[in-house]
Amino acid sequence: MPYVNIKVTGGSEAPTAEQKAELIRGVTDLLGRVLNKNAATTVVIIDEVAMDNWGVGGETTTVRRQKAKFNS
Amino acid sequence: MPYVNIKVTGGSEAPTAEQKAELIRGVTDLLGRVLNKNAATTVVIIDEVAMDNWGVGGETTTVRRQKAKFNS
Amino acid sequence: MPYVNIKVTGGSEAPTAEQKAELIRGVTDLLGRVLNKNAATTVVIIDEVAMDNWGVGGETTTVRRQKAKFNS
Amino acid sequence: MPYVNIKVTGGSEAPTAEQKAELIRGVTDLLGRVLNKNAATTVVIIDEVAMDNWGVGGETTTVRRQKAKFNS
Amino acid sequence: MPYVNIKVTGGSEAPTAEQKAELIRGVTDLLGRVLNKNAATTVVIIDEVAMDNWGVGGETTTVRRQKAKFNS
Amino acid sequence: MPYVNIKVTGGSEAPTAEQKAELIRGVTDLLGRVLNKNAATTVVIIDEVAMDNWGVGGETTTVRRQKAKFNS
Known part of the structure; x- marks a missing residue:
């Protein structure tokens, strides 16, 4: 009877339908096991x-991704 | 002062504006009563x-709806 | 398949088991109807x-209840 | 390690990217302080x-904004 | 950077510290994979x-567990 | 009309009543500003x-705090 909420970044990082199905199956299996x-x-x-x-570290993910790109 | 969060499926199953207003009125009345x-x-x-x-039962609602259609 | 989360104040204002059962029944009926x-x-x-x-209005409920008592 | 979720009205009232960045910075600073x-x-x-x-007061924000306009 | 919230029944059904650690490890691995x-x-x-x-099915879990016992 | 939920570690790290009041005031002010x-x-x-x-990094905070102590 558990309830699970998973939050991930969307937009260009959004999971595909297949990945979402895999997350749902995986976490349901985990709770059963x-x-x-x-x-x-x-x-x-x-x-x-x-x-x-x-936001993480006081910055939006948008800004964090830009900095990561700039530094790479 | 209660806070209520209602999650329902969207897309082709999304409630209309009237239904959403009715849910809001109904649950507010319930908490008052x-x-x-x-x-x-x-x-x-x-x-x-x-x-x-x-997901329910380890499957996305998309898949569950297709199976329900197939079986009906 | 809806999911509903209801948050209310606890402690001395906590609902009884009967009231919680009534909330659960009531909101489930509402979503059916x-x-x-x-x-x-x-x-x-x-x-x-x-x-x-x-908190509401920038104050904890503890403080709000004390003020309400003082003013009544 | 805190987790903060802020819900605000969207649509025509949605915060800009700058305002969202400011909220993220502000609440992160607050938790540090x-x-x-x-x-x-x-x-x-x-x-x-x-x-x-x-909804607030048993009405959707859409209806509340219309009434506020009508009364102003 | 995902955020996951898992809700399960507590009290006599509460997971042990080991089970909670295993859920945390398992769902973190799943998101990595x-x-x-x-x-x-x-x-x-x-x-x-x-x-x-x-509540599920309009009844509290307390009531559901009693019925399940009675029927078994 | 915003709604804010702040999650922090409790137990020996739980904020005091004063700190909670300060968080509530601070985030309410931030949203006003x-x-x-x-x-x-x-x-x-x-x-x-x-x-x-x-959990963070696949480990409970209990384990993370023990490791931090051990390494310090």
Whole structure:
């Protein structure tokens, strides 16, 4: 009966439909294996977050990606 | 002062503006009736989730809907 | 298949087990009535939040309740 | 290591990229100042919510904005 | 940089510290494998929800567990 | 009308009542300053998460704190 919410960056980094299906299958399996949870009632919701809307280290991901490019 | 978040499938299954207004009114009334909460400060946020991003039983809703169609 | 999260103040304002059951039943019925959602897969999670941890108007609920008492 | 989620109305009220960057910087600074949290692992996610999907006082923000205009 | 929130029932069904560590490791690995996400910035938060506070099918988990026992 | 959720580690790292009040005031001010949001309807909820329930880098915070101590 678990509920799982996965947030990842979207836009040019958005997962494909296949990758999303794999995440849903993988985390449902994990909960069955570790906690014996029933897959039938395991709910997984994936949120794709725009890079301007996701901050780490006080900066948006947009800015972080630009700096990473500049430094590489 | 309650906060309510409702997540439903979007896309072709997305609720209309009228249905969303009815959900907001309904859940606000419920909290007033059961817990005597003040409607003025009851906040309701509805998220519409793409069917590829919502999994149950280890499968995306996209796949579940296709199987349901096939079996009907 | 909806997912609903309801946050209310806990502690001395916490809902009873009966009130929580009534909220769960009520919001599940609402989603069935308005959006024809299947009750069997409607998930509702209630969070009880300590009054020091809930702010409105820039103040904790603890402070707001004291002011309300003082003014009444 | 804190995690912060900020939800604001989107659409015509959506914050600009600059405002989002300022929110991310500001809340990361706040957590460093008040709780001595490490900015490098502070995550901030901003959600922009459609006005039909955000309710207060039992009404959608769409309706509330129309009434505010009518009364002004 | 993903963020994952896992909600499971707590109380007598709460996962042990070892099981929680295994969930955190497992979902972090999954995101690395499927999406090539950096483990160092993958955040996982597990919430344990009281059985009176978790509803499925319009009933609390407390009631569902009693019925399951009665029927077995 | 914004809604803000702040998650920090609890237990021995839990913020005091004063620190929580300061976070609530600070983030409410920030939203007023940057987005001109009305403080009266700004809601802030702080969650304190047990260190076994918070993972970064595939490890619980409990384990990370032990390693940090060992290395210092």
